[in-house]
Amino acid sequence: MWVGLIVAIVALLALVTVHDLLQTKHAILRNFPVIGHLRFFLEKIGPELRQYIVADNDEERPFSRDRRRWIYSSAKQENQYFGFGSDNDFDRPEPGYVIIKHSAFPHRPVAADAHSLHPVPVAKVIGEWRGRRHAFRPASVVNISGMSYGSLSGAAVEALNRGALLAGCWQSTGEGGLSTFHQQGGDLVFQIGTGYFGVRDRAGKFELSQLVDLCTANPVRAIELKLSQGAKPGLGGLLPGAKVTKVIAQVRHIEVGKDCVSPAYHETFSDIDTMLEFIETIADATGVPVGIKSAVGDNQFWTDLAGRMARTGTGPDFVVIDGGEGGTGAGPLAFTDHVSLPFRQGFPRVFRAFAEVDLHHKVGFGGSAKLGFPETALLALAMGCDWVSVAREAMMAIGCIQAQRCHTGHCPTGVATNNPWLEHGLDPNLKSVRCANYLVNLRRELLRLAHACGESHPSLVDLDRLELIGSDGVSRPAADVFNYRQGWGLPLAPQAAEVQRLLITTL
Numbered sequence: 064m065w066v067g068l069i070v071a072i073v074a075l076l077a078l079v080t081v082h083d084l085l086q087t088k089h090a091i092l093r094n095f096p097v098i099g100h101l102r103f104f105l106e107k108i109g110p111e112l113r114q115y116i117v118a119d120n121d122e123e124r125p126f127s128r129d130r131r132r133w134i135y136s137s138a139k140q141e142n143q144y145f146g147f148g149s150d151n152d153f154d155r156p157e158p159g160y161v162i163i164k165h166s167a168f169p170h171r172p173v174a175a176d177a178h179s180l181h182p183v184p185v186a187k188v189i190g191e192w193r194g195r196r197h198a199f200r201p202a203s204v205v206n207i208s209g210m211s212y213g214s215l216s217g218a219a220v221e222a223l224n225r226g227a228l229l230a231g232c233w234q235s236t237g238e239g240g241l242s243t244f245h246q247q248g249g250d251l252v253f254q255i256g257t258g259y260f261g262v263r264d265r266a267g268k269f270e271l272s273q274l275v276d277l278c279t280a281n282p283v284r285a286i287e288l289k290l291s292q293g294a295k296p297g298l299g300g301l302l303p304g305a306k307v308t309k310v311i312a313q314v315r316h317i318e319v320g321k322d323c324v325s326p327a328y329h330e331t332f333s334d335i336d337t338m339l340e341f342i343e344t345i346a347d348a349t350g351v352p353v354g355i356k357s358a359v360g361d362n363q364f365w366t367d368l369a370g371r372m373a374r375t376g377t378g379p380d381f382v383v384i385d386g387g388e389g390g391t392g393a394g395p396l397a398f399t400d401h402v403s404l405p406f407r408q409g410f411p412r413v414f415r416a417f418a419e420v421d422l423h424h425k426v427g428f429g430g431s432a433k434l435g436f437p438e439t440a441l442l443a444l445a446m447g448c449d450w451v452s453v454a455r456e457a458m459m460a461i462g463c464i465q466a467q468r469c470h471t472g473h474c475p476t477g478v479a480t481n482n483p484w485l486e487h488g489l490d491p492n493l494k495s496v497r498c499a500n501y502l503v504n505l506r507r508e509l510l511r512l513a514h515a516c517g518e519s520h521p522s523l524v525d526l527d528r529l530e531l532i533g534s535d536g537v538s539r540p541a542a543d544v545f546n547y548r549q550g551w552g553l554p555l556a557p558q559a560a561e562v563q564r565l566l567i568t569t570l
């Protein structure tokens with residue numbers, strides 16, 4: 064038997080050697096037959112090797128092991144504490160490291176602390192400024208950012224929607240239309256991208272009546288017009304025909320098996336004036352607040368937009384800024400790495416443009432790009448965001464292991480794939496609870512940080528309470544780093560009083 068086995072192995076190695084020597088595709092195999100395969104194998108498992116063996120707790124990107132561990136333990140309601148003290152290098156902290164300056168007199172607990180959901184409502188009523196019929200106060204300062212059905216599996220979308228319902232927040236649909244997986248009871252923000260998926264005619268043109276019907280039939284609280292996303296701004300997308308299944312075709316209103324193209328630009332508008340007209344048209348017809356989601360590139364666009372809005376009294380009810388470090392299902396490296404500003408550089412430019420024309424208390428602001436952690440969310444709120452939206456953090460809460468295979472369709476955890484076998488592994492019953500646990504724990508931590516800063520609500524924490532480490536290792540006030548005037552980022556006194564009242568009394 065042993066002899067047979069050895070002969071078989073030798074024969075196999077001989078075959079591989081002959082194949083490697085004859086092929087011309089890979090020089091390394093021609094030069095190093097058989098052994099050269101090790102290089103491909105190591106390259107393939109490199110991310111896992113680095114993740115589990117080589118990298119230290121804070122090293123990895125996009126999310127370090129400490130950060131992933133915090134999400135996993137929050138999602139599983141496990142012990143979220145870290146023992147013995149920080150393992151961060153305080154002698155050489157990395158640039159951008161957030162320091163929160165606590166108060167000598169922390170705030171006393173509020174009703175939201177004792178509540179099992181730790182509800183933290185938004186300080187503004189979105190759509191109030193423009194008098195939208197369905198203006199509303201978002202129930203949560205943490206919401207789920209857009210990720211289309213198609214880039215995520217149906218089971219993942221369902222888990223997120225049910226998680227949003229349990230946690231009391233909204234889920235943005237992403238640009239791929241509104242599927243049955245989104246219809247699990249959680250509040251929705253319907254996203255319109257350049258493909259107008261789900262609200263288009265056969266030729267791909269936007270149809271207002273379809274949008275009105277969709278908003279009437281579903282718990283759509285707001286509409287988000289996507290201009291761009293941080294990971295791939297100014298770039299269209301293509302879903303290859305092979306991936307256009309019957310269900311995806313039904314949801315998107317496209318043809319089964321045919322390549323599905325999202326252009327880089329919107330067909331319905333081409334400049335600020337026509338964009339504002341489009342926003343007003345859909346807001347009038349549906350009654351819900353309408354916002355824009357964008358990455359930050361061209362500065363002039365934002366000053367022009369804010370100026371035009373201040374002059375005409377029209378415009379989006381909210382603006383969501385996505386940082387260049389944001390995620391995507393698939394994007395070219397030059398775009399994911401180099402196009403658009405990171406959140407901490409881009410958001411202040413936009414906020415300043417609105418604050419300078421006194422619109423910052425009227426328009427709602429959302430932010431995304433690695434903001435799903437207590438200290439980054441607190442910083443974003445202090446910078447003027449009214450809420451943060453989380454995408455990859457929510458994916459991790461439902462099982463994503465940062466395998467970075469979203470673009471291949473082979474996501475091992477069933478989150479970012481359409482492969483029925485892989486998707487089968489993701490149980491929405493369990494994962495929806497994990498998603499909710501993560502969202503609720505993030506709110507709880509935000510409340511605790513706010514209290515440490517002497518405030519009842521995280522949106523009341525002044526930017527003066529935060530400092531950022533510079534590249535020289537010196538800590539500087541965040542307001543100086545972002546060039547903010549005193550009070551920018553804080554709600555108006557009546558907004559602050561009302562949100563405090565909600566936190567303290569009505570829960």
Ligand SMILES: Cc1cc2nc3c(=O)[nH]c(=O)nc-3n(C[C@H](O)[C@H](O)[C@H](O)COP(=O)(O)O)c2cc1C
Pocket residue numbers: 208209210211214215236237238239254289291292293356385386388389390391392431432433434435452453454455456469479
């Ligand atoms: C798998 C995946 C799919 C996404 N799809 C969309 C989308 O359809 N529309 C959109 O505006 N952003 C999309 N995004 C971007 C996220 O909504 C978010 O803006 C970005 O990932 C930053 O948030 P994060 O750092 O919490 O992930 C997607 C991101 C991922 C990871």
